[in-house]
Amino acid sequence: MDRTSNPKLSDGTLLSDLINLETREVKMRALSDPELFELEMERIFAKTWVFLGHETEIPNKGDFVVRDMGSDSVLMARGADGEVYVSLNVCPHRGMKISTHDVGNTMTHVCIYHGWAFKPNGDFIGAPVEKECMHGKMMTKQELGLKKARVAIYGGLVFATWNIEGPSFEDFLGDAKWYFDTLWCRTDKGMEVLGPPQRFTIRANWKTACEQSASDGFHVLTLHRWLSEVGPYRKPGSEGGGGDLTPEMYGTEVYTAHAHTMRCIELDRKIRRLTGKDPSELSIKEKLEALPPPGITPEMLPEVLRRFSDDQLRVMAWRPPQVGNFFPNGLFEFVYIPSPDGVIGVMALHAYVPKGPDKLEFVNWILAEKDTPPDLKAKMLRLGVQLLGTSGMVEQDDSDTWPHQTLAAKGAVSKHITMKYQSMYENNRLEGWPGPGDVGDGFTKDDTQWRWWEYWYELMTAEN
Amino acid sequence: MLQQLLEPTPLPPSIKANRIPSGSDTYNEVLDFLYDEAEMLDNLRLGEWAELLTKDLEYNAPLRHTRSTSQFDQTYSRNVQHLHENYGSMLMRVKRITDTKSAWGEDPPSRIKRLVTNVRVYRIDDSDDLKVESYLLLTRSRFDFDYFDLIPCVRHDILRREDGALKLARREILLDQVVIGTPNLGVIL
Incomplete structure (x- = not known):
């Protein structure tokens, strides 16, 4: 697929061919095309604010639930400081899912694969056998945390976005x-x-x-x-x-x-x-x-x-x-x-x-x-x-x-x-x-x- | 307070000493009840099925969560549930299908088999009611789809004798799936 501002599907169809802005019609193909789906995950779900849940689901420090932002699994957790954090539920070491539970409470999320450990806010705590330095010396611990999303709480609703420098949540809500x-x-x-x-x-x-x-x-x-x-x-x-x-x-x-x-x-x-x-x-x-x-x-x-x-x-x-x-x-x-x-x-x-x-x-x-x-x-x-x-x-x-x-x-x-x-x-x-x-x-x-x-x-x- | 209002009345325990042996008259009567019930539901005799319900019916299906082995007893959630019904609301569900022309979620109806197994019957202390545990595998074939939606679950029932016949007074449905793999629970379990 050609990912320009008017994406072209592999059979040559332009995205603009699927929607008629004058007559207000959308071709059925747009509903379920696999190439468009991939693009939606990138251009919509990885860009806008996405609703994940309510802060009363995780009232206590260490409480977490596992949710989805588009096609990505995320941890929505309450940190030691009482704030809500949203992090990619994927280990930065080898890509294993960090939490395989739906819900729980812990101050230390330990990956079951190689034992890397993370705080509820996504910060890297360390890997087993600290002195042998499993995580190497090329990257700092700060760099090895879970990928963190930007979070907004509105009326108790938890929203997050990967668009860290993008528009504010207020701008997203608009009128x-x-x-x-x-x-x-x-x-x-x-x-x-x-x-x-x-x-x-x-x-x-x-x-x-x-x-x-x-x-x-x-x-x-x-x-x-x-x-x-x-x-x-x-x-x-x-x-x-x-x-x-x-x-x-x-x-x-x-x-x-x-x-x-x-x-x-x-x-x-x-x-x-x-x-x-x-x-x-x-x-x-x-x-x-x-x-x-x-x-x-x-x-x-x-x-x-x-x-x-x-x-x-x-x-x-x-x-x-x-x-x-x-x-x-x-x-x-x-x-x-x-x-x-x-x-x-x-x-x-x-x-x-x-x-x-x-x-x-x-x-x-x-x-x-x-x-x-x-x-x-x-x-x-x-x-x-x-x-x-x-x-x-x-x-x-x-x-x-x-x-x-x-x-x-x-x-x-x-x-x-x-x-x-x-x-x-x-x-x-x-x-x-x-x-x-x-x-x-x-x-x-x-x-x-x-x-x-x-x-x-x-x-x-x-x-x- | 809210928890008490939301959660169903706890079911009496299944006490080993109170087990009614397989093959006994009472056991067979319960088995016939469950088989007949499945037959009625599979064949859309919903009005007839509704006559098996007591007026104080509680009919629930808790949510489930994936949690660790040590937290296995915390995998059920009984405040928000998939089904949270009483006699009136079950009658409404039946009526929606029998008395309207627009219960689209089950019209045309799915073709369903309710396979009932692993039936265990218990006396309840200080009560004439029976506690019945059974496994249910509901297979649901919808439209011309080439797959079946499968709904495996355990049912904990309380059966009560009214006017000589057994009736369903309580049912708790413990579903295996955390994310239910059928587009709705518009079918009776």
């Missing part, structure tokens, strides 16, 4: 931060994971999951129709005859320069049902009291009200971001699920880890605020497991779809078929929408997903 703060930074104590993540394998390219997670609203109508047939969105009196999720499709969609996107779905109907009042006659505070954000109780509200601007609170009470992504491979859900116990919030985070051109690992974390009362946490967790992740009644339909797209990307004819993103917002921004970024108003459209592909293309064609 999304204004919205993401209302999700990840709502309370003084912050969030916690309710346990380790679920993990499972899907024989599908990572992009099938990730372009969908860039706020594909339309698929919900069909793929997740059961939600309104027998599920939590079944309308009273529509026994068996439901099946229309159209009302859930209205709101605001936000897409930002670095392809972080979100669907801000309107809460007015829920608030009207809960209060019996016209939401336009209620104050922001009254609305938030009637339907607090997922994991927040009315008692926790004063803290939330104190932390945000009036504009942000207005969005939180009216059209909060409920599903969305962070580029390249993260998805978040902050959804309000009708249940016999009232509306229960569910907060989940997914990483879709690329495992080769035709395989991804789905990693699903379920979270709550640290201050969320335990009985509510338990309900959120149960509902999260029932709807999302491994056995989730919603997401099992997604995971069964992506493999078919991946197979279609291989067909001699079907690899030339295009995926189309031609449903566009026409009157973009709603008058008075207070948040930044590109904004579409009304029924869901394809602009958010198209932004995802535009940014994918931008990174894939960037000069090194």
